[in-house]
Amino acid sequence: MTDHILKRFDEELDKLGNRILKMSALVQQQVTDAIDALLRGDVALAAQVIEGDDKVDLYDTKIEKHCMRLLALQAPVAMDLRTVLSALSVNRNLERMGDAAVNIAERIHLLQQHGDIVSRTHVREMGEVATAMIKDALTAFTEADVSIARSVVVRDNIIDEQDQQNFDLLTDIMRGHPDLVEAASHLLMISRNLERLADEATNIAEEAVFVADAKIVKHRGWGRPDRSEDGDVAAPAPAGE
Amino acid sequence: MKNSKISIENLNLFYGKKQALRDISLEIPEKKVTALIGPSGCGKSTFLRSLNRMNDLINGVRITGSVRIDDEDIYARGVDVVHLRRRIGMVFQKSNPFPKSIFENVAYGPRINGLGGRQEIAELVEQSLRQAALWDEVKDRLKESALGLSGGQQQRLCIARSLAVGPDILLMDEPASALDPIATAKIEELIFELKSRYTILIVTHNLQQAARVSDYTAFFYLGELVEFGKTRGIFTNPANERTEKYVTGKFG
Numbered sequence: 326m327t328d329h330i331l332k333r334f335d336e337e338l339d340k341l342g343n344r345i346l347k348m349s350a351l352v353q354q355q356v357t358d359a360i361d362a363l364l365r366g367d368v369a370l371a372a373q374v375i376e377g378d379d380k381v382d383l384y385d386t387k388i389e390k391h392c393m394r395l396l397a398l399q400a401p402v403a404m405d406l407r408t409v410l411s412a413l414s415v416n417r418n419l420e421r422m423g424d425a426a427v428n429i430a431e432r433i434h435l436l437q438q439h440g441d442i443v444s445r446t447h448v449r450e451m452g453e454v455a456t457a458m459i460k461d462a463l464t465a466f467t468e469a470d471v472s473i474a475r476s477v478v479v480r481d482n483i484i485d486e487q488d489q490q491n492f493d494l495l496t497d498i499m500r501g502h503p504d505l506v507e508a509a510s511h512l513l514m515i516s517r518n519l520e521r522l523a524d525e526a527t528n529i530a531e532e533a534v535f536v537a538d539a540k541i542v543k544h545r546g547w548g549r550p551d552r553s554e555d556g557d558v559a560a561p562a563p564a565g566e
Numbered sequence: 567m568k569n570s571k572i573s574i575e576n577l578n579l580f581y582g583k584k585q586a587l588r589d590i591s592l593e594i595p596e597k598k599v600t601a602l603i604g605p606s607g608c609g610k611s612t613f614l615r616s617l618n619r620m621n622d623l624i625n626g627v628r629i630t631g632s633v634r635i636d637d638e639d640i641y642a643r644g645v646d647v648v649h650l651r652r653r654i655g656m657v658f659q660k661s662n663p664f665p666k667s668i669f670e671n672v673a674y675g676p677r678i679n680g681l682g683g684r685q686e687i688a689e690l691v692e693q694s695l696r697q698a699a700l701w702d703e704v705k706d707r708l709k710e711s712a713l714g715l716s717g718g719q720q721q722r723l724c725i726a727r728s729l730a731v732g733p734d735i736l737l738m739d740e741p742a743s744a745l746d747p748i749a750t751a752k753i754e755e756l757i758f759e760l761k762s763r764y765t766i767l768i769v770t771h772n773l774q775q776a777a778r779v780s781d782y783t784a785f786f787y788l789g790e791l792v793e794f795g796k797t798r799g800i801f802t803n804p805a806n807e808r809t810e811k812y813v814t815g816k817f818g
Contacts, residue, residue, distance in 0.1 A: 328816050329814065329815050329816055330815050330816065330817070331815055334815065400774055401814070402773070402777070402801045402802070402813050402814060403801060403802060403803065403804055403810050403813050403814050404810060404814060405814050406801075406802060407802075407803075539802065539803035
């Protein structure tokens with residue numbers, strides 16, 4: 326957006342967009358590093374992720390203040406209003422993703438003595454799906470692309486299923502190996518955090534729809550194969566068809 | 567439209583050869599506030615004045631199309647314009663109280679219209695001043711000159727004066743543009759109070775004011791009605807690209 330009569334407003338919106346982009350890149354790196362550290366048992370990299378969260382929090386505060394200033398001083402409407410509101414929302418999603426990455430990183434040193442237990446779960450596949458979802462959700466948001474957003478939302482089920490499979494697998498391990506209860510509990514939490522990352526990616530994708538079409542589709546099952554365009558449950562096909 | 571108070575169809579207005587309004591069709595809902603917005607010269611004030619035939623007073627004005635209030639064509643032959651303007655109160659940008667007492671300003675309309683005796687007129691004055699949210703501020707100095715009131719009070723006095731003759735429509739042409747923020751807020755609050763009884767149209771250059779006080783918004787540009795809809799829609803997701811650009815400050 327570079328065509329407001331008030332050039333300062335353009336500059337402020339551009340600055341906000343840049344901050345969101347930088348925070349997105351930082352959070353994506355935090356998530357990738359946390360998953361790498363988990364899969365490789367890399368405690369040093371995990372420590373780096375934990376330390377890096379301060380930067381994420383700093384962006385969170387800056388972006389929130391920036392949005393508050395724009396709302397109070399510029400009273401944006403229409404597309405501008407949606408841009409600022411969605412920036413606030415995505416900022417929150419990114420900050421939570423950062424927390425999930427830290428939560429994963431904090432458990433890595435506790436798994437060191439049971440290295441092979443990680444490879445017995447689906448966390449590698451979950452990590453791959455979650456990072457791809459995050460990347461696509463952020464592309465959908467910055468480009469206000471509804472079709473990419475939809476491709477993110479439909480993948481949320483895959484992660485949910487993998488999380489459930491991990492739960493079944495890890496509770497089986499706990500039953501059979503009481504000495505692994507602690508490690509398995511940490512992996513349950515890691516699995517839950519990966520699932521949460523995918524949820525946040527889904528929220529960002531839904532925000533992309535709000536920016537593009539001014540539709541609030543969250544909580545409505547938008548994008549799922551069994552739902553209509555607005556997210557309502559599709560009417561069942563008439564009998565006999 | 568259901569509950570339409572004013573029905574405008576294919577309204578065109580010419581100042582001599584210059585066309586100021588182009589084929590406007592619009593239904594103004596009853597007992598709602600409708601804001602008219604658009605850049606200077608877009609025709610919004612001309613449109614407002616065509617609803618009580620104020621443009622008749624300007625030489626060389628020609629109008630085609632129809633304006634119906636309660637299904638009655640106000641441009642039909644034989645329409646009593648004085649009676650019409652009694653039904654349609656008007657408030658202007660600059661308050662224009664008569665150089666008389668506060669009481670006389672409000673009593674003047676009912677008196678010349680023969681709307682009652684001394685007692686009834688006094689009751690009407692109080693009722694109108696109360697409706698205009700001015701009674702408590704002036705009840706002890708009704709005999710003092712209206713010119714001694716503040717700008718915001720004078721504007722509310724003019725609203726009281728309009729209400730005293732019993733209109734059902736109020737036209738407001740930038741009623742708060744010369745007032746400070748507190749006086750503006752009082753006028754906006756008053757508009758909100760009045761809409762339960764009156765159909766209100768307000769021309770304003772202040773988009774935030776339009777967003778705050780109106781239920782519906784009409785966006786005019788170059789004499790055309792570009793978009794009309796619920797205010798919440800116009801200011802969150804306008805349907806027309808020109809409306810989007812205007813309300814977000816990209817032209818005008």
